[in-house]
Amino acid sequence: MKTKKWSRQDRLGNILFLVILGGGLLALILNLVLPDKADSDTENRPLAQISDIQARGLWTGETGREVNDWYADQFPLRNSLLHLNYCVQRLEGVSEIDDVYIGSHMLLQQAPAYDAAVSDQNLQAIRDFQAKTGIPVNVQIVPTSIAVNADRLPMNATSADEAAAIADIQSKSQDLGFINSL
Known part of the structure; x- marks a missing residue:
């Protein structure tokens, strides 16, 4: 065999x-x-x-x-x-x-898309808090690291227009104190 x-x-x-x-x-x-x-x-x-x-x-x-x-x-x-x-x-x-x-020498997490309805709900919750407590409230929307470090993003990377979102929130929160962080 x-x-x-x-x-x-x-x-x-x-x-x-x-x-x-x-x-x-x-x-x-x-x-x-x-x-x-x-x-x-x-x-x-x-x-x-x-x-x-x-x-x-x-x-x-x-x-x-x-x-x-x-x-x-x-x-x-x-x-x-x-x-x-x-x-x-x-x-x-x-x-x-x-x-x-x-990115260039750093990792940059994408921000979620701006949702005006969620923003309105959050601003209303802040107004309700201010009305219940009587404490003056200031609102500050801090941009993400992508908005601050846009020059470090890789080529062809897209990010949301956070400046427009912050401007929209600022226009809706005139009755509250707003701290501009851009």
């Missing part, structure tokens, strides 16, 4: 498969052994925690989603891998990652 001779490509494929499988198993074991982290300083958010597993959650798929989120958040060397991803994207020329512009 003839034995099959493995080609170089087959051997390299098998080695790569074993390395990936071993790395995945090692990550799983480390994830189970290492203590969970509560917060991510890099992303400024709480990390997913595993909760009690219940039969109802297994049936609905909720437990599977919780375990998936937990594993993704508690993955060993997660912050290093996030930093590596950031560096690779920078090398590719990406100028915006998750609504954050990569």
